[in-house]
Every structure is written in structure tokens, then in C-alpha cells.
């Protein structure tokens with residue numbers, strides 16, 4: 001039988017959104033490789049995706065609907081038919097709605113697939129039902145708030161433009177793990193004689209792509225930005241004509257905030273040397289086109305939005321926003337390329353319904369009242385692993401009176417707590433259209449292989465559930481392809497002039513550049529923002545500023561997994577070398593702990609067992625746990641999020657994964 005090559009798109013939650021070529025033989029995907037036509041990823045894939053066929057055809061895939069036969073969490077299930085599953089789910093839901101009202105039902109989803117239609121397919125359904133709505137803020141809304149405070153709706157430059165910079169700053173991003181193709185830009189900068197800096201809290205693999213690495217105290221980047229701005233203002237290095245024409249509030253910042261932000265004060269807060277901060281400010285101000293590639297981690301703190309706001313002011317002082325190859329890149333915003341309201345259907349919401357912050361699932365399941373959450377539907381997310389405060393999440397999922405349905409590809413930590421499990425397709429088995437938060441590329445994909453076992457896509461399952469619930473709106477009768485056609489039939493300024501033919505054929509297509517200029521209400525970069533309670537940027541402390549426990553915990557990404565995805569691939573798990581906690585040699589000696597031994601990290605929320613890795617790449621006072629392991633592969637009974645709290649960011653209701661402390665002791 002011959003091998004056919006089909007185009008597809010990586011569906012995972014990553015800024016690169018790579019184009020892929022899938023080799024299909026006998027109806028099975030046998031290999032995948034990067035699509036050389038993809039303008040950003042240019043024919044390469046990251047280590048996680050190189051054997052995506054092993055995920056798609058994994059022996060661990062769920063292939064039939066399942067009904068629980070043992071205690072919650074025990075993983076005992078018996079196969080049932082789709083008819084039985086849909087009938088049971090919709091009958092139970094109708095009972096809950098009758099007794100407690102529709103807000104007693106909560107959907108929980110995030111980013112298992114980033115395809116627009118599959119990702120949002122639950123919205124029309126749960127809106128129509130009048131269920132509690134989920135505030136999907138687990139990733140980085142505070143970063144968006146910080147950017148918006150200063151830059152409003154201004155478009156970010158294309159990522160490729162960073163290659164023209166003479167000083168590229170990778171700020172709070174481990175691009176070697178989370179955006180490997182952006183390192184092409186870092187390479188271009190260095191080849192043309194420019195410099196690359198990394199600003200992180202420990203030495204990640206990205207350090208090898210940088211000329212200099214600066215390690216700051218967790219959550220202190222706002223202080224670094226303010227200290228640099230102090231020096232730039234003090235030493236007359238601002239771009240006065242750019243400021244006069246394009247910036248609002250520099251004078252107020254210079255008069256009210258910067259005077260006290262001496263390099264010494266910034267040094268005390270960040271842990272950098274004052275001379276280094278002065279040198280950084282001088283080098284930054286003298287660069288022709290400095291470019292900041294801003295990660296999200298520094299926004300996952302109690303001061304996250306304010307930190308990002310401080311960083312976003314820095315390029316304004318030196319006129320970098322006006323220069324090709326300069327500026328600041330948080331994420332691209334491409335949602336406007338599609339009429340999302342046709343898909344999300346907020347018009348179906350009956351009146352006002354309750355909004356539940358997804359980071360506070362533990363609170364919602366255990367404490368929320370009027371009505372209590374009685375039914376949970378989880379799809380393309382794994383909250384038992386990825387959501388903060390794992391002990392509270394697991395306690396809630398264990399409730400006997402909670403009816404839980406999980407639509408998944410694998411028997412995840414969450415699926416083990418379900419009453420009904422539904423098998424989900426992988427991205428190679430369903431259609432979708434993709435946009436990106438790290439590039440300006442969009443792409444349509446058709447299924448490359450038939451569904452594995454009896455698995456069904458998110459879109460199909462919601463059509464079945466809608467029928468079972470008696471919902472008759474037309475949207476529930478469309479196929480995913482028909483929905484995609486409708487989204488693409490509506491003209492949008494962002495899609496003007498694109499190659500429609502190529503899009504229809506499933507090739508990657510780059511969106512027209514967004515309207516240029518500064519899109520704030522004043523038309524200027526707003527260092528002073530009168531609409532906010534905090535009118536000027538300033539330094540805000542993190543939740544964990546006051547030292548109680550000795551170590552700051554970094555819950556960082558690993559190159560070999562994506563959040564709790566990819567743990568089904570044994571080779572990738574092997575590369576992680578088990579669930580580790582990295583610690584500085586002096587700290588380990590101080591605690592009498594040795595490399596390779598089992599340790600328990602603990603705080604007021606929980607305890608987690610790790611294998612200790614002693615390494616000078618982590619500074620004293622910081623410990624690092626990379627990856628979000630499935631409990632099946634954890635050395636103890638909990639994984640990293642048993643140590644992270646449900647506290648939120650200063651703006652945007654975001655997660656604060658990095659704003660936690662722990663102590664560490666020898667394991668048993």
C-alpha cells in the first residue's frame with residue numbers, strides 16, 4: 001500500500017503553531033514532519049511532535065465510552081455504547097437542572113486543541129443550556145492586561161521582525177522549550193553582530209542561545225524595568241522627540257515614580273548588581289532597535305499585570321516602538337480574523353449566568369453555593385493535573401454527589417474521577433481551522449486519518465448532546481466543516497488579500513498586516529493611563545514577597561511535554577528523567593540533601609515527592625519543578641500543582657503558578 005502525504009497543523013498550545021506533513025499508510029499515520037512551506041516553522045518540529053503518530057496511535061488511547069464501576073479515582077470502568085452514554089449524561093443533566101437549576105452545571109475546558117472550532121465547540125451548547133460559565137484565565141490574562149494598559153489594541157510586530165534587532169531580549173521565556181522556532185530570530189540577530197539576552201529566574205537551556213543571561217528574583221522584573229528607566233531618564237538617554245510625539249505621561253513617571261527607583265533599589269529587589277542594571281540600561285538605550293520577546297511567566301504572580309505594564313513602558317522611553325526590528329512582542333492577536341460570535345453564540349445565554357474562575361476550581365467544587373456545582377463536563381483539559389491547588393481539586397472531584405463527564409484521548413488524572421468517560425479524536429482525526437498567538441499565520445486542516453476506535457471530536461459530541469437535550473438551534477446540526485466554511489465566508493479586514501485558494505487547500509497563509517500605529521484611546525503610548533485605578537506604573541510586591549518558607553518554586557515547562565500532554569509517549573517521559581526538583585548545591589548542602597535522593601517539597605497546601613537534582617543552574621533560594629506529570633508517573637501521590645495556590649493576579653483573574661514558596665525535606 002502506498003504512503004500518502006497530507007497536510008495538517010500542530011494543535012497544541014504553543015505560539016509556533018507549526019505546519020506539518022503527515023504520512024499516512026493503510027489509514028494510519030506512520031510519520032510526521034515539519035512543513036517546509038510554513039513561513040515561521042520552516043520545516044522543523046519540536047522534540048515533542050517528532051513522533052506525533054505515537055500519540056495518535058498510542059495503545060493508551062481511549063476507544064469506547066466508559067462508565068465508572070469502582071470508587072472515584074480508582075480507574076475502574078466498563079465499556080458502554082455511545083447511545084447509552086449520551087442518554088445517561090443528558091438524563092442526569094436534566095435531573096440536575098430540574099432540581100438545582102442549569103447553573104449547577106459547569107463546563108471545564110482549556111487548550112488540548114487550539115483549533116478554533118473544536119476548541120470552542122462547547123460554547124454554544126453550554127450557553128444555550130444556561131450553565132455556569134467558565135472564566136478561562138489559567139494561562140496569562142495578566143500579560144494581556146499589562147500590555148493593554150500601555151498599548152491598548154496596538155498590533156504586535158511580526159515575530160520575524162525580531163531578526164532585524166541589534167539587541168534581542170528573551171524576557172521570561174524559555175524559548176528552547178516553548179517556542180523553538182523563535183530561536184531562528186535569535187540566531188539571525190547574533191549572526192548580524194547583535195546581542196541576545198535572557199532574563200529568567202534560573203539558567204534554562206535557552207541560555208545557550210543568548211550572549212548574556214541575567215537571573216532575577218522571581219516576580220521582580222517590574223523593579224528591573226523601573227530601575228533601567230531611572231537610569232535612562234537620569235543619564236539623558238531618552239528619545240525626546242519620540243516621547244513628545246507619541247508618549248503620554250513620561251513626565252509624570254519621571255517626576256513621581258522614577259526618582260526613588262535608583263539602581264540600588266532595583267538591585268535590592270531583583271538580586272542583580274546595581275552596576276549591571278546601569279550597564280543594561282545604557283546598552284538598551286544605545287541599541288538601534290531593541291526588541292523584547294516577552295514570555296508569560298512573569299505575569300503569573302500577584303503583581304503580574306503591573307510587571308508587564310512596567311516592562312512595556314521601557315521601549316517607549318527610547319523610541320523602540322517606532323523602529324523596524326524594535327519594540328515589544330507579548331503575543332500576536334489574531335482573533336479578529338474570524339467572526340467568533342458565530343461560534344461562541346453568547347446570544348444564546350438566557351439572561352445573566354454565573355462566571356466561575358477556572359483557577360479556583362477547587363473552591364468552586366467544594367465551597368460554591370446557590371447553586372452548588374452538581375455536574376462537571378471536562379473536555380480537552382486535565383484539571384486534576386494542571387489546575388492549581390491539586391488537593392482541593394481532587395477533593396472536589398471525589399465528591400460522591402458530583403456527576404462528572406470527561407471527554408478525553410487518554411485515561412488522565414481527571415478522567416479517573418469521571419462517572420462517564422467519552423473517547424476523543426486527536427487533531428489528525430478531525431477538521432479545524434487554526435490561528436496562532438505567536439505568528440500571523442492561519443491554516444485549515446482536514447482529517448488525515450479516520451477516528452481511532454469509536455472516538456468522536458468535540459464538535460460531534462456537542463451535536464449529540466444537543467440532540468439529547470432537545471436543543472433545536474441550527475448550529476447544533478452543522479458539521480465542523482460547515483462551521484469552518486461559515487467562519488471563512490464572512491469577510492474580515494485581517495483576512496483581506498490573503499490567498500483563499502491556498503487556505504482552502506490546507507496550506508499555511510499569512511494574514512495581512514494589521515492597521516499600524518498606536519491604537520490606544522489617546523493615540524499615544526499610555527505610560528499614564530487615566531482609566532485605571534493605578535494611573536502610573538509602579539512596583540507592586542508579589543503574593544509571596546514576605547519570606548516564610550525558604551524557597552521560591554518555579555513550575556516551569558519542560559522541552560519534552562506540554563503542560564500535562566505527551567506523557568503517553570514513553571521516550572519523551574524518559575527524556576525528562578523522572579519528576580525532579582532542581583536545587584542549588586549550597587542550598588542542598590545546607591539541608592543535608594544529595595543529588596538523586598527522594599525529597600518532599602511542602603507548604604500549607606500540600607506535599608509532593610520529587611527526585612532531587614542538585615545543579616548550579618538554579619540560584620540559591622529557588623527550586624524548579626519542570627513538567628506537569630500524570631500521577632501515574634509521579635514518585636508519590638501528588639504532582640507539582642499540589643503546591644500552587646488558587647490566588648489570582650492583580651488584574652485579569654489569572655493564575656499565579658510561579659508565586660509560591662516551599663520548604664524541602666528528605667523523603668521517606
Ligand SMILES: Nc1nc2c(c(=O)[nH]1)N[C@H]1C(S)=C(S)[C@@H](COP(=O)(O)OP(=O)(O)OC[C@H]3O[C@@H](n4cnc5c(=O)[nH]c(N)nc54)[C@H](O)[C@@H]3O)O[C@H]1N2
Nearest residue numbers: 172173174177178199200218219295296297557559562563
Ligand atoms: N515544551 C513546552 N512548550 C510549551 C509549554 C510546555 O509546557 N512545554 N506550554 C505552552 C503554554 S500553555 C504556554 S502558555 C507557553 C508558556 O510560555 P511562557 O509562559 O511564555 O514562557 P515559558 O517559555 O514557559 O518560560 C517561562 C520561563 O520564565 C521563567 N520565569 C518564571 N518566573 C519569572 C520571573 O519572575 N521573571 C522572569 N524573568 N522569568 C521568570 C521560568 O523560569 C521559565 O524559564 O508555552 C507553550 N509551549
Ligand SMILES: Nc1nc2c(c(=O)[nH]1)N[C@H]1C(S)=C(S)[C@@H](COP(=O)(O)OP(=O)(O)OC[C@H]3O[C@@H](n4cnc5c(=O)[nH]c(N)nc54)[C@H](O)[C@@H]3O)O[C@H]1N2
Nearest residue numbers: 110111112113139380381382386407409424555563564565
Ligand atoms: N505546574 C504547572 N501547571 C500548569 C502550567 C505550568 O507551566 N506548570 N501551565 C499552565 C498553563 S500556561 C496552561 S495553558 C494550562 C493548560 O492546561 P490544559 O489545557 O488542561 O493542558 P493539557 O495538560 O495539555 O491537557 C489537555 C488535554 O486535552 C486532551 N485533548 C487533546 N485534544 C483533544 C480534543 O480534540 N478533544 C478532547 N476532548 N480532548 C483533547 C489531551 O489528551 C490532554 O489531556 O496548564 C497550566 N498548568
Ligand SMILES: [Mo]
Nearest residue numbers: 013138139140
Ligand atoms: Mo498556557
